[in-house]
Amino acid sequence: MNKVTMLAPGVRLNIIPSEKFKTVLMGVYIGRPLTEDEASLNALLSRVLDKATHKLKSPRELNQLLDDLYGSVLVSDVHKYGERQMTQVKLQMPGEDFVHAQGLLKEAVSLLNDVINHPRVIEDGFDPSIVEQEKRGLMAEIRMRIDDKASWAMGRCIETMCADEPYHIHELGTLEGLEAIDAKQLYTHYLEWITTSPIDVMVIGNFDADAMTDLFKDMFEIQSGDRLTIAREEVISHPSEVTRYSESHDMKQGRLALGYRMNVPYESPQYPAALLATVVLGYGGSSRLFKVVREREGLSYSVYARAEKFKSVMLVYAGVDFEKMDQAEALIIQEIESMKQGNITADELDIAKRTYISNLDSISDYPNSYINYLYSQFLTQGALDQAAYRKEIESLDLDAVVAAMQHFELDTIVQLVKEETHAI
Amino acid sequence: MQFDRTFYSDYIRETVYYKKLNSGLDVYILPKKSFAKKYAFFATRYGGLDNHFRIEGRDDIKMPLGIAHFLEHQVFEEEDESNFERFEKIGANVNAYTSYGTTVYHFDTVDAFDDGLKYLMDMVQNTAISDSSVEKEKKVIEQEIRMYYDEPEWLLSSGLMKSLYHKHPIREDIAGSVESVQSITREAVLDCYRYFYNPDNMALFVYGDVDSEKILEQIDSYQTDAFKSNRFSPKILLPEEPYAVAQKRLMIERPIGKDQMLIGFKSKPMDHLPDRELRMVALRVANDMMFGRSSDHFDRCYSKGLINDGFDFELQAQKGYAYVLVGNETEDVEQLYAETIETLRRHLKDGFDKTAFLRMKKKLLGRMITSFNALQSIANNYTYSMMRGTDLFEQVAAYNTLTYEMLHTAVRDFYDADNHSLSALVNKK
Structure with a gap:
């Protein structure tokens, strides 16, 4: 124990x-x-x-x-x-x-x-x-x-x-x-x-x-002193419009990053469903983005989404041919919108749940990941009842995931593009 | 069914059960309690180097560069659904990698091992390679290769390999080039699949809390008849490689945050030597004494600001090649280069410190044991080493048998301070 x-x-x-x-x-x-x-x-x-x-x-x-x-x-x-x-x-x-x-x-x-x-x-x-x-x-x-x-x-x-x-x-x-x-x-x-x-x-x-x-x-010595309490982050944000940022680099492949405000803090009962939505979207070889952007369209080798728990932001990344950046960007946004409208198959949801639960079950196999994981729990809600949490994930249905996704708002799009070389 | 033999290591305290099935397939099982995940690896001794080979009774065959890696991607192809999805549906993750000498398909799972094993063997023994799947894969692999082109480490090491070797295929990238991949056809991929994906050329590894006898029976029964009766044994052809490096130095200009350098020391191949394992261990100890964190070299270069914690070195010795790489990001490529060569020359001339030798044996023995910590690293390391024809358990023991005298012999046989090449990535002003 x-x-x-x-x-x-x-x-x-x-x-x-x-x-x-x-x-x-x-x-x-x-x-x-x-x-x-x-x-x-x-x-x-x-x-x-x-x-x-x-x-x-x-x-x-x-x-x-x-x-x-x-x-x-x-x-x-x-x-x-x-x-x-x-x-x-x-x-x-x-x-x-x-x-x-x-x-x-x-x-x-x-x-x-x-x-x-x-x-x-x-x-x-x-x-x-x-x-x-x-x-x-x-x-x-x-x-x-x-x-x-x-x-x-x-x-x-x-x-x-x-x-x-x-x-x-x-x-x-x-x-x-x-x-x-x-x-x-x-x-x-x-x-x-x-x-x-x-x-x-x-x-x-x-x-x-x-x-x-x-x-x-x-x-292990402890120095005496009053220890700080660190304030909780502001996590709710409703961007009035999408911010665009572009930078040119001398490179062979374009890079695309989309930043979403999840607007679901980890204290919210909707948080597990929001996290699961990001798994359906962009975690692993049967995620939506992998299937559509890589496997169906062949636009990208590397494409994924990841969520940050403390700040409730989701980043979507793709490495894409320079000529196809806009096409890939539109496709990613379209897939996320489609999921928001409820277009998630039972298989997709089921796979995401299994993936998530299997990660949960096996995290204690890796000492470093395990202590980092336990530590991040201490920071948020204190020690978690693993079995109850597992059950909660299992019970999530399509409605819960779609409802959580309604809070997601696209905030920023970054494109790294090819540097134009000018003859001097 | 009985196992042929077991391997046990007193240092690691793990047992591996081994059996050669009637088909010729090698099976290794390492049962391990208390870990949640279970792992299986299905591997063929066929990788990025094996593009030129001979099949008995036929003309020698030359395949496009990158075909083993291409085939790996294609083995994942199924007609109805993707294999990633098929595994994830049962709560398992599947993946694969291609190295210079092997292609490995593996999956892990918490509680769907039986189904996963069946899927894995099924996936590798049956493929649905079509003209359209080949064409689609070309697009994905082209994106993969272009991604490498933007990685400074890749530019540096790939440039160095071309400087070290005149002809040996180690000078080429495992994924091939954008051009070579374009020339791959469905027929060529299927030929390679037939020649190299057969029981004599393959091995299956299982790690985790499993019933080894039951698993062995299952593996035996999951082999298809087509697989069992596939009897090709291609002979890999390697070109005659000159002793000297092909090019002494290569400077690549790129817009990067900090200059980087890599020195390669080329040596004679060691794969035929009977005491190769011991020599490898001796060289690892020696390299750590010369260039490791507690070495005089590291200390001096670090305090001069020439290197950072990323300063690293590695030994590679396989089919027809052997080399050591040393390198790091640096603010002064020329000075770090000169210091490194000088450190090697000094050790070749004056030998090694005995106290440091004993300390380094302790360090590397401890590191070896640590590498058998998480089951995932056991699985990866053990599979990788067996597929290269080296036994990790023997390697651990070798750290103990290594003597001070053997260290000197191995170092003097291996290193020729003049036979090296420098590759550097310097910031484009």
Whole structure:
């Protein structure tokens, strides 16, 4: 059984024993509101933390310790959950008895604690050389976002659609924001971050729940402070007209992204039906878009829809020949309109339900996805009764799905088109 | 029906049951309790490299590039409904991939394994390939290929392969080119299907909470007569490949966020060596010691801002080829290139540090065990390795038997610091 312990107000420990795995995975989730002021600071902080500690003075020393811990993997990064910017620090190690090494677990928890609570500090700041390196690295990563055309198209769509809402902010921050940060300023932010952010710790693996709880109570330090409550996102929006945005790129294939406001918050009883509608539309090889846009019309190799739970937006993506962008766009809009009018077959609905339920049933097969999933539930409605939720999905009918879809409104269309080359 | 033998690994603590059916089909079953999903993989030893081959008593056959991948798409074709839909209706997901040496069809499901297995075997053993399905697929695959053309990593690695190899088909893309795909015909696709989709050339893998004996009976009974009696055994023909690289460097200009580089070290093929497995393990350990996160090289280049966490290296050695790739995004292609070559030369001359060697063995053993964590990764890794003719369980053991001396031998035999090629993607100003 999963065991939840409050380590301090705003700090939860979730222990998930599972005999299935040969590894132990520990994840620390530290949340902040997504704001222009903090985005770059939090992003850079996540990159600086896993490079050195008060004991391990350089990335090389830290990496050598990870090798000695039988190839344990330490990852620290920022993610966007609606209008929250979430730092995730994760450590995965092989189970002690598989590598016949007692004491491995303790060493790993101690390392995780040091990374979060005892970073390397020089004169009231982080190590300036590490900060500079990570700054350069992060800025390069931001500049390289444009190389992945699919995610660039969807990113542009979000930035355009939510231009006046925090949701448009990218989790990696901005070039200007990063440029302005120095080692001392980042450390000042860290002190605020470590004392005021809500924290969730999730641990999954083959172990005794009580022993693991005690180990974390003993070894994982909590700094005292009042922890923030992060505000719920605004999710209802009725665009007066569709916004269009187009950009030209030197590339071989056009990219299309359509942004919809779902206008169904996850608290709504209609939310499961709205989510199921997005599965019918664009998840997997028997989805409407795959069947029509790819299989019937041969317009696209990659075409899908995905929903974002916290902000209730749906993005539709397709990679299409330049000459057929308008045709594909019209076809996608037409299919969504047709579904809204009730044109969904019993088979389509049934397949979507099975797909959704099968994903639900098997999510505990993957340690990382499972703790992320449980964490996202903690953020929204608290722990969910899996069996009841499964039943609820099973009971959804055509009317429920069509009713939920009535709230969907097309907000923004982004086209990435071919760059015209001009002779000079 | 009895299994022929079992494979067990003490490190991984998993057992695989093996049987060669009368038809010649290899069956591997790894029963595993407590996971919700079950997996089956139906695979043929036929991939992107196998375009030139000999059938006994006939002229040598040359097929258009990309035909194995094209055939994979076509096997999904059914006349009445799509296979994606057929599987999803019972709560299963089906998919497939084509690598250089294999084509693999697989599905997973929580509670429709019996039906899914039947569908999978049915799908692969019967196909409905028509002129119109071939024409429609050309359009989809053309979009797939054009999507790759926009991926910087693809441009870089595909360019490098052409620099490393003069003739070996590894220099070509698995999907072929827009032009070669256009030249594919229904007859050619059907020929390849007959030649390579037969029991002697195929294997079936099952993973999950299943009754292995019952599943074995089912697999045996789901084979069609046509499949069982298909007895072609094509011999793959590979061109004579010169030892030296074809081209020393290739600079590609593109509008990109950051320059990228990839160095390829070409070596003699290893597929005929009896201790190939051990050599591969030795090279992986050595590469990690030279270029891995805790290496002097990584530390130096990272602090100079030449590389980031994405700095990576990989060893590939299969039918008639063997190479190591090293590369990353970088702000200075020339400097990272020079540093990398220097690191290799230094190790070839001075050897490796013994403490680092022991640490690296621990790391890679731990990583190997970790790769057997989620059932999905077990399924993918085990299938992939068996289809390449390597045994993952033996590989784990090899990390333990590897000695410091063997490491040096393997490295000196493999690496020739001069026989390399640089491929770089530089921002178009």
